[in-house]
Amino acid sequence: GENVEQHxxxxxxQEGESAVIKCTYSDSASNYFPWYKQELGKRxxxxxxxxxxxxEKKDQRIAVTLNKxxxxxxxxxxxxxxxxxxxxxxAASKISGGYNKLIxxxxxxxxxHP
Amino acid sequence: xxxxxxxxxxxxxxxxxxxxxxxxxxxxHATLYWYQQILGQGPKLxxxxxxNGVVDDSQLPKDRFSAERLKGVDSTLKxxxxxxxxxxxxxxASSLxxxxxxxxxxxxxxxxxxxV
Numbered sequence: 001g002e003n004v005e006q007h008x009x010x011x012x013x014q015e016g017e018s019a020v021i022k023c024t025y026s027d028s029a030s031n032y033f034p035w036y037k038q039e040l041g042k043r044x045x046x047x048x049x050x051x052x053x054x055x056e057k058k059d060q061r062i063a064v065t066l067n068k069x070x071x072x073x074x075x076x077x078x079x080x081x082x083x084x085x086x087x088x089x090x091a092a093s094k095i096s097g098g099y100n101k102l103i104x105x106x107x108x109x110x111x112x113h114p
Numbered sequence: 115x116x117x118x119x120x121x122x123x124x125x126x127x128x129x130x131x132x133x134x135x136x137x138x139x140x141x142x143h144a145t146l147y148w149y150q151q152i153l154g155q156g157p158k159l160x161x162x163x164x165x166n167g168v169v170d171d172s173q174l175p176k177d178r179f180s181a182e183r184l185k186g187v188d189s190t191l192k193x194x195x196x197x198x199x200x201x202x203x204x205x206x207a208s209s210l211x212x213x214x215x216x217x218x219x220x221x222x223x224x225x226x227x228x229x230v
Binding site for chain 2: 006024032034045046089100103105106
């Protein structure tokens with residue numbers, strides 16, 4: 001069945017350093033790849049997404065890259081700040097006819113130390 | 115715009131008891147999802163509605179879980195009887211449901227269920 005693997009499960013960086021989280025997906029028909037940030041006790045919130053017709057997307061300090069051939073995508077956070085500390089989830093889905101079933105990775109707990 | 119509303123925020127029940135969760139999606143969102151998030155894991159889809167019809171319930175444990183969205187707006191998720199392994203956060207999400215999703219899902223704050 002569909003599967004999304006996410007690595008690493010935990011990541012610790014110093015403030016100002018970069019953080020990279022990687023995901024692989026199994027369904028080659030997947031065409032939508034969002035990233036969610038979840039702070040402790042709060043709802044997952046969409047921070048960036050990418051579609052299969054794009055290889056890279058950037059939004060200020062956050063960027064996502066997609067390699068369709070290898071079926072993997074990555075989240076890059078530059079100049080990390082303590083408020084970036086959270087759990088980050090990648091997801092993949094195949095949008096078809098308005099239906100969008102997101103399959104989530106297991107999450108990466110990012111800790112940014114001042 | 116108002117977000118996805120869920121209630122209750124917390125619920126503690128004994129095993130074998132019943133429990134129900136309520137969700138009100140964003141106005142105009144045709145698609146509604148219920149996800150189960152066990153501590154330390156990513157959300158797992160339980161059921162997906164398009165208006166008042168079920169699109170996908172392949173991972174819903176139908177012997178104990180049920181869900182409905184009778185008028186195509188609010189939805190309820192029920193567990194009867196509950197097991198210890200049902201302890202999790204139950205997240206409701208909604209999306210426009212038309213072609214390419216713009217902005218992905220919007221999640222509610224979730225209901226944290228503890229089964230003792």
